[in-house]
Amino acid sequence: MDATLIAQGLVSGVLFGGVYSLMAVGLTLIFGVMRVVNFAHGDMMVWGMYLAWLLATRLGVDPTLGFTVCAAGLFVLGVLVQRGLVDRIPDAPHEMQILLLLGVGLVLENVALVAFGPDPQRVRSSLGRATLWIGPVFVDMARLAAFAVALTLTGALWLFLRRTDLGRTMRATADNPYGALVVGTDVRRVGATAFGIGAACVGAAGALVSPILPFSPSSGLSASVASFNIVIIGGMGSLPGAFAGGLLVSVAESLGAVFLSPSMKELVSFGLLIVILLFRPAGLFGRRP
Amino acid sequence: MSVGALWLASGTVLALLALPAVLGSYAVTVCIFIFFYGYLGQAWNILGGYGGQLSAGHAAFVGVGAYATTLLSMHWGLSPWIGMLVGATLAAGLGAVIGGLGFRFGLRGFYFVLLTVAFAEVCRIVTLNTDAMGGALGLYITFTGNPWHLQFQDNRVYYYLALGLMLLATGVVALVERSRLGAYLLAIREDEDAAEALGVDTFRYKLGAIVLSAFLTGLGGAFYANYLFSLQPNAVFGIPLSVDIIIRPVVGGAGTLLGPLLGSLILSPLAEVARIYFTRPGWTGLHLVIYGVLLVGVVLFLPQGAYPHLRRAWARWRPGA
Amino acid sequence: MALLEVVDVRKRFGGLQAVAGVSLDVAADEVVGLIGPNGAGKTTLFHLISGFLPPDGGDVRFGGASTRGLKPHQVCRRGLARTFQIVKPFQALTVLENVRVGALARSGGFRAATRKAREVLALVGLEDRADRPARGLTLADRKRLELARALATEPRLLLLDEVMAGLTPAETERIIDLCRAINARGIAILLIEHVMRAVMALSHRVVVVDQGRVIASGPPAAIANDARVVEAYLGEAYGSGPEDRHVDA
Numbered sequence: 001m002d003a004t005l006i007a008q009g010l011v012s013g014v015l016f017g018g019v020y021s022l023m024a025v026g027l028t029l030i031f032g033v034m035r036v037v038n039f040a041h042g043d044m045m046v047w048g049m050y051l052a053w054l055l056a057t058r059l060g061v062d063p064t065l066g067f068t069v070c071a072a073g074l075f076v077l078g079v080l081v082q083r084g085l086v087d088r089i090p091d092a093p094h095e096m097q098i099l100l101l102l103g104v105g106l107v108l109e110n111v112a113l114v115a116f117g118p119d120p121q122r123v124r125s126s127l128g129r130a131t132l133w134i135g136p137v138f139v140d141m142a143r144l145a146a147f148a149v150a151l152t153l154t155g156a157l158w159l160f161l162r163r164t165d166l167g168r169t170m171r172a173t174a175d176n177p178y179g180a181l182v183v184g185t186d187v188r189r190v191g192a193t194a195f196g197i198g199a200a201c202v203g204a205a206g207a208l209v210s211p212i213l214p215f216s217p218s219s220g221l222s223a224s225v226a227s228f229n230i231v232i233i234g235g236m237g238s239l240p241g242a243f244a245g246g247l248l249v250s251v252a253e254s255l256g257a258v259f260l261s262p263s264m265k266e267l268v269s270f271g272l273l274i275v276i277l278l279f280r281p282a283g284l285f286g287r288r289p
Numbered sequence: 290m291s292v293g294a295l296w297l298a299s300g301t302v303l304a305l306l307a308l309p310a311v312l313g314s315y316a317v318t319v320c321i322f323i324f325f326y327g328y329l330g331q332a333w334n335i336l337g338g339y340g341g342q343l344s345a346g347h348a349a350f351v352g353v354g355a356y357a358t359t360l361l362s363m364h365w366g367l368s369p370w371i372g373m374l375v376g377a378t379l380a381a382g383l384g385a386v387i388g389g390l391g392f393r394f395g396l397r398g399f400y401f402v403l404l405t406v407a408f409a410e411v412c413r414i415v416t417l418n419t420d421a422m423g424g425a426l427g428l429y430i431t432f433t434g435n436p437w438h439l440q441f442q443d444n445r446v447y448y449y450l451a452l453g454l455m456l457l458a459t460g461v462v463a464l465v466e467r468s469r470l471g472a473y474l475l476a477i478r479e480d481e482d483a484a485e486a487l488g489v490d491t492f493r494y495k496l497g498a499i500v501l502s503a504f505l506t507g508l509g510g511a512f513y514a515n516y517l518f519s520l521q522p523n524a525v526f527g528i529p530l531s532v533d534i535i536i537r538p539v540v541g542g543a544g545t546l547l548g549p550l551l552g553s554l555i556l557s558p559l560a561e562v563a564r565i566y567f568t569r570p571g572w573t574g575l576h577l578v579i580y581g582v583l584l585v586g587v588v589l590f591l592p593q594g595a596y597p598h599l600r601r602a603w604a605r606w607r608p609g610a
Numbered sequence: 611m612a613l614l615e616v617v618d619v620r621k622r623f624g625g626l627q628a629v630a631g632v633s634l635d636v637a638a639d640e641v642v643g644l645i646g647p648n649g650a651g652k653t654t655l656f657h658l659i660s661g662f663l664p665p666d667g668g669d670v671r672f673g674g675a676s677t678r679g680l681k682p683h684q685v686c687r688r689g690l691a692r693t694f695q696i697v698k699p700f701q702a703l704t705v706l707e708n709v710r711v712g713a714l715a716r717s718g719g720f721r722a723a724t725r726k727a728r729e730v731l732a733l734v735g736l737e738d739r740a741d742r743p744a745r746g747l748t749l750a751d752r753k754r755l756e757l758a759r760a761l762a763t764e765p766r767l768l769l770l771d772e773v774m775a776g777l778t779p780a781e782t783e784r785i786i787d788l789c790r791a792i793n794a795r796g797i798a799i800l801l802i803e804h805v806m807r808a809v810m811a812l813s814h815r816v817v818v819v820d821q822g823r824v825i826a827s828g829p830p831a832a833i834a835n836d837a838r839v840v841e842a843y844l845g846e847a848y849g850s851g852p853e854d855r856h857v858d859a
Contacts, residue, residue: 037399088589094398095343096588099539102345103584106532106577113574217574221410221528228403267414273407278394469714476711479700486660486694488686488715488763
């Protein structure tokens with residue numbers, strides 16, 4: 001096998017991993033703070049993608065800037081979902097929560113389908129097809145930009161959770177929801193913010209991916225699967241786990257694409273999920289839910 | 290079952306048997322969908338409603354049953370009447386694999402849901418990429434109208450077949466309800482640890498539930514193949530079908546005998562209406578939006594489904610109750 | 611040979627040695643009280659005995675045979691039933707249906723199990739609530755239900771985990787009578803309890819556990835006056851009032 005191809009796969013994988021990490025961080029935050037598994041995660045990402053597409057085609061805003069709007073929009077959606085839906089069934093068994101978010105995902109995916117049609121779209125980034133050559137390996141500028149932004153956002157989130165009061169409150173709630181209640185935390189507000197941030201992360205990720213890969217409403221499922229893969233490997237509720245997992249899975253997929261045909265790539269993704277589910281539900285860093 | 294309920298049930302069955310005589314062909318077709326999806330929902334109900342193990346990948350069992358029956362018929366001339374049993378058994382085998390692995394490794398809740406989705410998708414992708422199974426184009430069954438091929442000229446025969454399937458599944462669930470399997474499944478659903486402490490081999494009974502559920506669903510696959518005459522991996526293994534299967538029992542009342550049937554009665558006509566009035570290109574998927582909204586609505590407002598609420602309303606309304 | 615023999619059982623969770631070599635016996639007709647401060651490892655011990663957790667070391671023998679490697683449902687079938695500290699009723703099922711699940715462990719058929727369930731309900735005094743859904747019961751009734759379910763599996767030994775917790779004195783008194791009646795039928799009981807009055811009233815012997823070890827064992831009167839026990843509890847040994855110092859026979 002060509003060493004250059006492998007190196008290329010590695011580089012592309014790491015760069016794309018930034019976006020994967022961002023997606024996974026969003027999912028794990030929602031789970032960590034609210035013990036909610038966001039089955040609509042991938043479908044929210046799809047909306048991030050389409051919002052970026054709308055911004056680019058209607059207003060000429062490049063996704064590398066437009067992600068902010070996508071993040072804001074998805075934040076609002078996340079808060080609405082948590083406050084308007086999940087909060088209404090606090091004591092319901094987990095199965096109900098799963099069905100609820102499956103329903104939300106269905107609505108999101110199919111409204112997108114009705115609104116935008118089933119054909120794959122792509123956003124033309126102002127970075128165009130610019131590439132940077134480092135030795136025998138080329139670096140796609142759009143991917144590099146995505147990586148940089150994703151990394152920045154993840155870093156900002158990390159600082160938020162570590163340094164701000166709200167962030168600390170969120171971590172406390174994640175660690176001990178009952179205790180947080182006892183000390184007077186407005187758990188509902190924290191939960192809504194967490195869901196909002198989680199959705200914002202995946203919305204931003206969607207925007208960043210939009211110039212790199214073609215997308216359609218049905219991309220939601222594979223995005224969700226990728227997110228679940230990463231979060232389960234890295235540990236449900238663990239931010240460093242999600243981050244590391246994102247890079248890992250992205251590199252694995254990228255190398256997989258070097259050796260396997262594209263259709264098999266999806267198969268490997270699902271096969272990996274099955275294996276991970278069976279053997280590592282506690283993850284590398286995280287706790288058992 | 291009370292005497293009154295028995296009379297009501299018998300009367301309903303008789304009415305359903307007589308219905309084709311008065312209904313037009315299109316109405317008969319809608320009824321076929323009500324019965325067939327009610328059947329699939331009832332099969333799911335055993336694992337998901339009574340057992341409390343949410344499967345979002347039941348389409349896999351339909352697909353296995355459908356493809357097995359069709360391939361056996363196409364390549365070996367095996368009559369689908371026998372082929373359906375083979376298909377159902379293969380589907381049951383897949384169920385045993387999913388359950389055996391999933392339950393053995395203690396997967397519950399959303400982990401189990403993910404597992405079922407993953408398996409269904411694996412089946413879909415494998416079929417999509419295997420030319421021997423028709424690949425992306427799928428399989429097309431030539432219409433012969435030969436009963437031996439499980440094909441009939443008259444729509445009404447399909448009606449009775451579908452009705453028969455629905456009654457079969459309902460009968461199985463009724464038997465399960467009154468058996469050790471049913472009592473144990475409900476216990477497992479409510480509290481698995483408490484059930485273990487009371488001598489319930491939770492692994493064995495969950496496995497039994499998924500195998501039974503998969504077998505029945507696989508049987509339905511044969512009907513699917515010989516009623517729709519075309520099998521495509523995305524349609525027959527895909528998530529939309531899995532959603533179609535789950536939504537009826539959930540809306541109607543999971544874990545109840547009549548829930549899936551009630552759900553199908555409400556939803557199949559709804560899906561048909563969506564299909565008729567919104568089949569402009571680009572509007573595909575609207576019925577799924579409706580499903581999604583309904584799912585959310587049911588979880589928020591009618592978590593037990595429509596049937597238990599109706600039953601309570603009926604009990605309150607009845608004089609002297 | 612005792613019915614239950616716990617031999618030097620150990621269990622560690624990460625850095626915490628929850629059970630550090632506990633040995634105790636329960637004879638076939640005894641009531642043994644298991645007391646100790648919170649966090650002493652009592653419920654963990656129950657999990658180890660009933661098969662919910664595998665021990666790191668030591669052995670549990672029931673009826674002469676080791677229960678190592680058995681899953682909880684197998685332990686139950688051998689004749690060892692347990693209740694949970696936080697009761698776990700099957701919420702959506704009726705009281706009768708709840709108990710029937712337990713009865714199905716032994717009784718041949720569905721109908722036989724239903725009949726057996728009714729008998730057990732009569733024994734514990736829940737027969738007039740047989741068709742109520744379990745989720746609507748009072749705490750005292752839920753405790754009774756938990757007991758009834760376990761009883762329906764026809765155990766030889768019953769593990770009761772803080773069955774008196776949260777009950778009024780009158781309710782406690784009734785449960786004490788019920789436990790006496792159960793023991794009189796030849797069922798051994800090992801009970802974890804903080805309500806000292808109940809422990810002293812019911813137990814033939816009391817075992818005291820602290821920080822994963824047995825620190826004392828003997829008849830209730832001796833234990834009540836044991837300096838080590840008093841020290842471990844720092845006064846908690848005396849329930850809700852000075853009158854509990856007097857031990858009922």
